[in-house]
Structure formats: C-alpha cells, structure tokens
Amino acid sequence: MKALSISNLRKTYKNGLEALKGIDLEVEAGDFFALLGPNGAGKSTAIGIISSLVTITSGSVSVFGHDLVKDREKAKSCIGLVPQEVNFNQFDTVQGIVLNQAGYYGTPRKLALQRTEQCLKQMDLWDRRNTISRRLSGGMKRRVMIARAMVHAPKLLILDEPTAGVDIEIRRSMWKMMQEVNEQGTTIILTTHYLEEAESLCRNIAIIDQGKIVENSNMASLLARLNVDHFVLDLAEPLIVVPVLDGCHIERVSDKVLNVSVPKEFGLNRLFSQLTDMNIKVLSLKNKSNRLEQLFMDLVESKPARDKR
Amino acid sequence: MNYSIALKTIVKKEIYRFLRIWPQTLLPPAITTALYFLIFGKLIGNRIGMISGATYMDYIVPGIILMSIISHSYSNVVSSFYSTKFQRNIEELLVAPVPNWVILTGYVSGGIFRGLLVGIVVALISMLFADIVVLHPGITIIVAILTATLFSLAGFINAVLAESFDDISIIPNFVLTPLSYLGGVFYSVDMLTGIWQTLIKGNPIMYMINAFRYGMIGVTDIDIQLAFMMIGGFIVVLALFSLYMLHKGTGIKN
Numbered sequence: 001m002k003a004l005s006i007s008n009l010r011k012t013y014k015n016g017l018e019a020l021k022g023i024d025l026e027v028e029a030g031d032f033f034a035l036l037g038p039n040g041a042g043k044s045t046a047i048g049i050i051s052s053l054v055t056i057t058s059g060s061v062s063v064f065g066h067d068l069v070k071d072r073e074k075a076k077s078c079i080g081l082v083p084q085e086v087n088f089n090q091f092d093t094v095q096g097i098v099l100n101q102a103g104y105y106g107t108p109r110k111l112a113l114q115r116t117e118q119c120l121k122q123m124d125l126w127d128r129r130n131t132i133s134r135r136l137s138g139g140m141k142r143r144v145m146i147a148r149a150m151v152h153a154p155k156l157l158i159l160d161e162p163t164a165g166v167d168i169e170i171r172r173s174m175w176k177m178m179q180e181v182n183e184q185g186t187t188i189i190l191t192t193h194y195l196e197e198a199e200s201l202c203r204n205i206a207i208i209d210q211g212k213i214v215e216n217s218n219m220a221s222l223l224a225r226l227n228v229d230h231f232v233l234d235l236a237e238p239l240i241v242v243p244v245l246d247g248c249h250i251e252r253v254s255d256k257v258l259n260v261s262v263p264k265e266f267g268l269n270r271l272f273s274q275l276t277d278m279n280i281k282v283l284s285l286k287n288k289s290n291r292l293e294q295l296f297m298d299l300v301e302s303k304p305a306r307d308k309r
Numbered sequence: 310m311n312y313s314i315a316l317k318t319i320v321k322k323e324i325y326r327f328l329r330i331w332p333q334t335l336l337p338p339a340i341t342t343a344l345y346f347l348i349f350g351k352l353i354g355n356r357i358g359m360i361s362g363a364t365y366m367d368y369i370v371p372g373i374i375l376m377s378i379i380s381h382s383y384s385n386v387v388s389s390f391y392s393t394k395f396q397r398n399i400e401e402l403l404v405a406p407v408p409n410w411v412i413l414t415g416y417v418s419g420g421i422f423r424g425l426l427v428g429i430v431v432a433l434i435s436m437l438f439a440d441i442v443v444l445h446p447g448i449t450i451i452v453a454i455l456t457a458t459l460f461s462l463a464g465f466i467n468a469v470l471a472e473s474f475d476d477i478s479i480i481p482n483f484v485l486t487p488l489s490y491l492g493g494v495f496y497s498v499d500m501l502t503g504i505w506q507t508l509i510k511g512n513p514i515m516y517m518i519n520a521f522r523y524g525m526i527g528v529t530d531i532d533i534q535l536a537f538m539m540i541g542g543f544i545v546v547l548a549l550f551s552l553y554m555l556h557k558g559t560g561i562k563n
Contacts, residue, residue, distance in 0.1 A: 013563060045563075051404045054563045073406035082406050103318025104405035106311040148401070150507035 009059035080154030323419025372494030380423030386464035420461025447523030
C-alpha cells in the first residue's frame, strides 16, 4: 500500500516561479522517508500541496489511495502536519490547541480528551497543559505542534524540519519519539537540514533540487554509492612535510591535523599501515562530514552536469 | 465525518475568544451607548419632541441597538479571522478535513453571538433610559439575527481580502459607521429632502434599522417586506461570495 503517491506534480506561483517541475514520488506505508533539498528547492511547496496549504497547478497526489482533489476529506484525515514555523494561536493553552485540532478532525469530545492527554504525555507536556502557549520555550512549542499533529492518530505524519533550532538534548529525545511513532505503524515523511538526522532515522530518501527529484532511493544503497570517505586525523607529533600516499589525497590542516580522502578499495588498514611505516602516530580519527551530507552535496553541486543531460 | 463536531469546535473557540476579552468586546458598547442615550435621548431629545408618534428616546433606541449589533458582529469576524490568517493558525483548519461551509458557518456564528450579546447588553442599558414595550418580538429577533449574519459575512470577506491590519479598519471606519449614522439611527428618512430622499434608498443599513424599529416600536419609513428581501438577498450574495473565495483559497492559500 502506498502512503503517498505523487504523479507529475507541477506548481507555478502567480509570480511565474515554477517551484515544482513535474515530480513523481511514492512512499510506502510504514516507511520513514526523508525529503531533502537545499533552500528553495521545492520541498515546502511539495509539502504544502500534500497538506492542502498550497494549490496544485497540475498533476495528482493521493494519500493512502485517496485522491487529494476528488476525495479531499478522506485524504486529509490520513495526514498530520508539523510545519516548519510555529502556527498555533499563541494565546491558547497547550491543551486547548491540541483539543481544538482533534475537534477539527471530528473526534468526539471524550475521545479527544483522552488522545490529547496521551499525546501531551508522550511529548512530555502534560504538566504544561494549562500554560498559555506563548510562554513556552522554542523546543516546547515544537513539541506542541507534534502533539497537535498526532492527536487524530494520522496514518501519515509529515514533519517539516521538526528539530530546527532546538538543542541537541531535545533533538535526540524527538528522534526517539519519531522512531517510536514510526514503529507503531505511522508513516513518516521528514524534511530536515540535519543530514545526520535523516541518515540515522530514514530508510528511504528523495532529494529535490530546482523543482525536480534528483535522487530517490533506499538510504543504504545510496550511501553504498559513496566510494570515497573523508576523515580528519589527529596526530601525536607535529608534521612538517605532508605525507604522500598513492591513491589517497592528504591535506594539512595544522601541524597535528590532517584531512585524508580514502577510496573504499584502499581501506583504513592499508592507510594506517602506511602511516605507521612513515612513523606517523595517529591519536584519533573522525568523519570529516556526515556520509549523507557528502552525497547530498555531490548531487546538488552536480546541477550543471545534470541540466546538460 | 462528523462535521457537527468541527463546527461546534470553531463556534466554541470563537465565543470563548470574545468572552475572554470582555473588557474589549462587551464593556465599551455598554459605556458608549449609555452616553448616546444620556446625551442624545435625554438631554437633546427632550427638546426635539416626537418623531412619527414616538418620543425621541424611544425612536433612537432601536437604531442604537442595531448599530451596535452591526459593528460588533462585523468586527468580531474581521478581527478574529484576520488574526487567524496573520498568525497562520488558519492552517490548522486548512489541513483538517473541514469543509469550507463549516469554516464559514463557524466564524459567522461567532460574529452572530457577539452581535446579539452586545445587542442584549445595549437593550438592557436602554431600559435605564426608556420604557419600551417590544411590539413585534418575532420581527425584532429575526431582523437582529439576519443583520448580525449579514455583517458577520461582510466581516469575513473583509478579513479574507485584507493584507494588513490597516485593511481591516478601513471598512468599519469609512463605510459602516457613515452608513449606520446616515441610515436613520437618529432621524427619520422623511426628514430628508430632494436628492437625499433617493440616495438614502441605496443604503442597505437604512432598511435594517427601519425593520428593527418597526419590530420594537411599530414605526418605519419603508416597507417591511422590502427590508426582509434586501437583507435576505445580501446574505445570499455575501455567503456565496465567501464560499467562492474559500474554494479558490483567496488570501489563505498560495
């Protein structure tokens, strides 16, 4: 069963901007799916259309088999949206915001109260239920939006940069929560600028750039395509001359720090053995960048080549 | 899906909103209209004498009540819906499976409730100054409800089209207030001469004030049936236009 099916979706704004140039996308039920792209790539427009905040120019979108235009209400019932920016009434209480949203989805009062309590407890906000929302911290406001999106038990949860601007502790607790929600059977579509987040949470991925899908595959197979790893080495002794290794590219960052690009077939064992032979002692090693980040940059930066194709 | 729950949620939210800020929504009309009754009705009115067989105080009470209903039903919807747009919490409704007619009915109901509540407050204040027996309660109540509906719809359209807070104050200040004052709150249309007698017939508020005055004290300058047709016609046109704008996403969707 497809949770989301998008076919030849186009969006041209009134000012002539062509935000989506005919995208096709499918997300399986139960998936944890990453939709990535640089700023202005068309992610927010795509999410806006799926969640009925932006009108369609042409093409079709269906959610769990319900067409977004012909079967609008059933399609909408399946979706919960956590938008990028805070958009609830800042003068309402936390409980009021979540309870009202349940009402908009037609949830009977008794059930709405139960679901509100459940969602606020899950988001660790139950103690704050009577707080006026404008008095909450940024992280709490984001959690209110997640609770609000989940109160009608949606089958598809769309999270548009849910962890933007929150500290690492809250971000990690939100990751845990998202994984739990996904494990309970909810399909999740995540957009984020933290590629580490997408790499660790998502099973499938699409990258959108300039209104087109430039990559759509399984996360593991996408990462497997990466044939060069970039590392930062911390050395025990300062180096005067940068070592030369056949097949590897080495750059000196400072006296005791090197950037090394290692092809997969070269391998780390060989790297360390050759460095040891040169009497270079390595204290520690870390990835220069997240693997997905590398691929993302490769895909997005190869725009001119792609456009020529 | 059960739309009644969504409708009830919007209506409750709207009523709670204006009750929560009662010093801004219910208290000012009580004070302003008390001053109207005191200055125009008591002090000046005693020197004016009778109009169409009614004392001046009795004559202005229905107009002042209806003027309050008009301005408060309008301002409730225009400020509430525009704030919802401005804070972007309109998105809560747009993502949910709420049909456009439910959104419209919910907001308009909020405006009707506030308009009628203010009308009741003003009517209670008027009892301190005048001793009015309502002659046609049915007509009075129906005109009050229809007028509140009409101006709630007008407020909704203003809010949908508004792009700034300035845009939501232009119509009340430059259209509604002049039309209400010129619509015969404080005078009889028969007092007008020449071209003004013809021009006043283009003022829809004049029909509502006269219909309401007829309901309360049995005095009117115009045909009541015509007044009902005018009010009903405007309601249908504004409701259809509001639904059309919601369908197109005017002002609320990209």
